[in-house]
Amino acid sequence: MTGDTGRTQAGGRSLxxxxxxxxxxxxxxxxxxxxxxxxxxxxxxAFLAMACFAVPGARAAGKQNARRLVxxxxxxxxxxxxxxxxxxxxxxxxxxxxxxxxLGAKAGGVGVALGLLAxxxxxxxxxxxxxxxSAFDSTAAQITAHALSAGLVIGTIYAALPTVGYLLGLSIVxxxxxxxxxxxxxxxxxxxxxxxxxxxxxxxxxxAIPVALLNPTFSMEMKAVLFGFGAGVFLHVAMDFLPECExxxxxxxxxxxxxxxxxxxxxxxxxxxxxxxxxxxAVVAAWLLI
Numbered sequence: 001m002t003g004d005t006g007r008t009q010a011g012g013r014s015l016x017x018x019x020x021x022x023x024x025x026x027x028x029x030x031x032x033x034x035x036x037x038x039x040x041x042x043x044x045x046a047f048l049a050m051a052c053f054a055v056p057g058a059r060a061a062g063k064q065n066a067r068r069l070v071x072x073x074x075x076x077x078x079x080x081x082x083x084x085x086x087x088x089x090x091x092x093x094x095x096x097x098x099x100x101x102x103l104g105a106k107a108g109g110v111g112v113a114l115g116l117l118a119x120x121x122x123x124x125x126x127x128x129x130x131x132x133x134s135a136f137d138s139t140a141a142q143i144t145a146h147a148l149s150a151g152l153v154i155g156t157i158y159a160a161l162p163t164v165g166y167l168l169g170l171s172i173v174x175x176x177x178x179x180x181x182x183x184x185x186x187x188x189x190x191x192x193x194x195x196x197x198x199x200x201x202x203x204x205x206x207x208a209i210p211v212a213l214l215n216p217t218f219s220m221e222m223k224a225v226l227f228g229f230g231a232g233v234f235l236h237v238a239m240d241f242l243p244e245c246e247x248x249x250x251x252x253x254x255x256x257x258x259x260x261x262x263x264x265x266x267x268x269x270x271x272x273x274x275x276x277x278x279x280x281x282a283v284v285a286a287w288l289l290i
Contacts, residue, residue, distance in 0.1 A: 017198030024202035027209040039158050039212040042169030043205030050180035050201035057184030058194045066251055070243040070268050072178035074275025080238035082280040083171030086287055088231035092224050101221030111225035115232020143183055147203025153230040155211025160223045171283050172234055175241050243272040
């Protein structure tokens, strides 16, 4: 009986993922028909990155490479921190200074604080809620929440300031590949279907495209708050991805598979710094060249 229930739950989660993918395809078609190219590209890249990286992640279950994990997380974290610093924060503060509203130049800072606190609250409460029903995967719940909120912010940013280029959105979703890899590994090791990751993979597009299509009107001050909010959210996500090479962390658990875990962790700390710096420099280089 328990086995039948488990298969039913697994099938239900898989259907949710397939349904999300179909809905994303429909939204991409609608967005393409009205010319929303930038949001469509960012949404499609986010989906493909997570879905494609989930395949090797599932295959690597039980034989994870700690160095590869550190580099995947580090590159994503470095890229996201730099993207928020180069593209979102300057816009937030510049719009705040131009707004002349009640908050004035502080509007961007207010947005950053709200974004950081909202992301922390959502992450913490989401983790708690994911344990209330064992049929709902904690891993899938957390990254789905991140994906949907990221999509809302991305859609709002492109609607509020259409002149923003592709680089910002692509840098923001740069963590989707490493996230898909790690999440697929966890799901496979827990004996759960990896297909559930189709939902968070499609999540960015499911919220970003409708917001971009609605194209809401914002005041200058509200734009400053929104850009600051986006920066706060993505800085929090980036902090989550910073590789922690300590005992008890995900990297530490993988390192324990080695004969000399302590020495490996020492080496991995150097790779953690190198990977985050490389991710940051890649965004700077793209910004200068594109």
